[in-house]
Amino acid sequence: MVDFVDRVTTRGGPDEVPLEDRIAVFDNDGTLWCEKPMPIQLDFILRRLVEMAEHDPQLRTRQPWQAAYTQDYAWLNDVITAHYRGDDTTLKVLAAGVLSGFAEVTVEEFEAQADTFLRSARHPTLDRSYLTCSYEPMVELLKYLRDNGFRNYMVSGGGRDFMRPISEEVYGIPRQRVIGSGVSLAWRDDGPSGNIIRKPEADVVDDGPEKPIRIWNRTGRRPLLAAGNSNGDIPMLKFSEQPNRPALRLLVLHDDPDREFDYVAGAEEALELARDNNWTMVSIKDDWTTVF
Numbered sequence: 001m002v003d004f005v006d007r008v009t010t011r012g013g014p015d016e017v018p019l020e021d022r023i024a025v026f027d028n029d030g031t032l033w034c035e036k037p038m039p040i041q042l043d044f045i046l047r048r049l050v051e052m053a054e055h056d057p058q059l060r061t062r063q064p065w066q067a068a069y070t071q072d073y074a075w076l077n078d079v080i081t082a083h084y085r086g087d088d089t090t091l092k093v094l095a096a097g098v099l100s101g102f103a104e105v106t107v108e109e110f111e112a113q114a115d116t117f118l119r120s121a122r123h124p125t126l127d128r129s130y131l132t133c134s135y136e137p138m139v140e141l142l143k144y145l146r147d148n149g150f151r152n153y154m155v156s157g158g159g160r161d162f163m164r165p166i167s168e169e170v171y172g173i174p175r176q177r178v179i180g181s182g183v184s185l186a187w188r189d190d191g192p193s194g195n196i197i198r199k200p201e202a203d204v205v206d207d208g209p210e211k212p213i214r215i216w217n218r219t220g221r222r223p224l225l226a227a228g229n230s231n232g233d234i235p236m237l238k239f240s241e242q243p244n245r246p247a248l249r250l251l252v253l254h255d256d257p258d259r260e261f262d263y264v265a266g267a268e269e270a271l272e273l274a275r276d277n278n279w280t281m282v283s284i285k286d287d288w289t290t291v292f
Contacts (some may be wrong), residue, residue, distance in 0.1 A: 001141065001280075004248045008224060009148050011272055015246050019149045023223040025215055025236060026142070026182075028156035028163060030229040031252050032171060033134040034123065034292075036261040041129050044117045046076075048101040063090075064097040065287045083207075084231045084266030095202065099183060103200035106163060107185065110198055115165035126139075128292065136171050137282075138227075138252075138292045143169055155215060156180045157207035157232055172188070179214045181206045207232040212239035228256065231269045237279065249279040256285035 007016040029035035038046075049068035052059055067075045079090045100192035102110050118130050126133065127285050154163060154173050160180030167173045184199040186212060206214050212235050215223060223241040226233075227250040237249040251274045254263050264271060274281050 001144070001187075001248075004225075004246065005144070005148050008246055009202065017224055017245065020151040021221060021224060022145075022148075023153065023215075023219055023221050024142075024145050024150045024180075024225040025153045025155045025211075025223040025227070025240075026138070027230070027236070028154050028158055030228055030254065031135075031233070032138050032142075032154070033128065033130075035229075035258065036263065037073055037125060038058045039080070039158060040118075040123075040133065041119060042076065042080075043100055043121065043124070043160065045098050045115060047117075049097055052101065063092045068238075081265045099200045099202060102183075102198055105198055107198065109160055109284055111165050113168045114162045118166050126142075126292075131166065131170060134292055135252075135284075135288070136292060137288045141170075141246070142173070146172060149179065150225070151175045153179055153215070154282040155206065155211050155218070155236060160206075162251045177218075179206060185260075190266040209235045215239065219265070224248070225250065228270070230267045232266075234270050234273060237270075237273075249274070249277070251279055251281050252279050253283045254292070255283055256288075259291045260284055 007013065007015040008022065008048070010016055016053065018286055026032055029039045033196050045084045046068040049065050053065045054067040060069050065074070074255070079094050081096045082089070092164045121130050122128065123130060123133055137153070145152055149214060152173050154167060154171065154177065156163060158180050160178055163180060164175040164178050167175055167178050182203045184203045185195045186199050188195045188197050203213070211233070215236065222242050223240045224246070225248045229252040237251070240247045240249055251270055253262050253271070256262060262275070271281075273279065281289075
């Protein structure tokens with residue numbers, strides 16, 4: 001990492017990259033913070049689905065309310081793993097419930113609920129607050145890049161509006177540099193200032209090939225550095241490659257069952273590409289003295 005940054009920032013050097021082109025993009029779940037036994041946002045959503053099932057018993061026999069109400073985390077994990085393997089059959093079922101959970105609330109109301117959850121809820125197995133589930137070495141890396149003129153972006157399959165309340169506090173990434181999935185929005189002229197309302201339909205799912213498209217839409221540039229941990233990050237990692245310019249692709253390997261988790265499901269293709277193309281692989285077990 002240090003060698004790469006030295007190459008692209010040494011003034012007058014053969015590989016110097018101008019400040020405006022020093023773009024670094026990072027996946028969030030499993031790259032910047034913990035994503036097991038389920039993504040943090042999924043916990044937030046499941047609690048809302050449980051509330052809905054408590055008010056309407058008929059929902060308890062339908063997915064995804066059934067899985068939320070009975071705490072069937074195996075079903076939920078299978079949905080995520082199948083998605084990373086290219087099968088979105090059950091993801092569509094989960095998405096239908098997710099979209100209905102926060103329909104017709106204002107964007108400010110949703111953000112306030114997300115902020116409260118992230119500051120109060122705890123990880124189900126690590127016994128720590130969610131705000132302390134970010135990876136310390138990655139937070140250090142983000143700061144190191146900022147200090148060397150990089151602009152860091154979060155590019156996540158998770159919800160843009162879920163991450164924005166805490167992105168700068170946790171990662172030093174301002175909210176306008178958070179690129180993520182989102183629902184359709186509508187303007188409601190219902191007072192002196194009006195409101196933006198969340199609709200029960202998806203706008204964009206920021207994963208796989210959508211990631212480089214969204215990066216280009218936001219920045220108008222290929223990133224110089226891209227970091228991820230799953231098959232869904234492959235297009236973003238590939239997008240950082242550009243002729244006659246250095247690039248760094250970084251893949252986080254989850255192989256530490258004692259301090260975090262040990263899994264490769266949903267990352268098999270990414271790991272194979274990393275080995276074949278000499279991408280930088282970071283072993284949590286071997287490379288990180290401290291995890292959280």
